[in-house]
Amino acid sequence: MKLATIRKIHNWATLFVMIPLTIITITGIVLMFKPNHAWIQPPTAKGSGKTPTLFFATMLDTIKAVPGANVSSWEDIDRIDVRPNKGVAKVQLKSNLEIQVDLATGTVLQSAFRRSDIIEKIHTGEQFGEWVKYWIFVPASLIFFVQLITGIILFFRIYILKMRKKRIVAEEVLSVE
Secondary structure (H helix, E strand, C coil): CCHHHHHHHHHHHHHHHHHHHHHHHHHHHHHHCHHHCCCCCCCCCCCCCCCCCCCHHHHHHHHHCCCCCCCCCHHHEEEEEEECCCCEEEEEECCCEEEEEECCCCCEEEEEECCHHHHHHHHHCHHHCHHHHHHHHHHHHHHHHHHHHHHHHHHHHHHHHHHHHHHHHHHHHHHHC
16 A cells, blocks of 8 residues: 555544544543542442341331432433442442442442543543444544554654665665775
8 A cells, every 4th residue: 555545544533532532532531530539430439347137128217318319210320339348338320429338337438420421421431422422533543543553654654765766875875895
């Protein structure tokens, strides 16, 4: 393939991938700091014991009593992350509120908004809709991979040409002598 063709592919692909790749990069950087910043994801509290004794029905009753949680049934809960070694269950609501419950006593240790799930959905394109995820973000990632390959070719092609030029000049000097 000609160098000019590779350069055109590399340049024109940039137009398609620049917005999705910018979103992926910025959200990826934010997600790297997820465990260090409570604004992104609430830190995990420590429970009073390491042996879970709390039943899920009791946990649901506890969560229903949390002000502002607006929980009426299991339908309002997205998932529960049980951490026995820390003695805590992280109950994540569909409203992105995270309520941490002590697995031994059933008391609420912390209630905070969890932004990391929203940031992850933006990162994958899912926040904008399934069609954006599969028809914009996935193709943009594949096109970016093509850009990576063409960029490597362009980068090394320059050095290969310089080495060839030096060899030709050296051969000409040797042939003249």
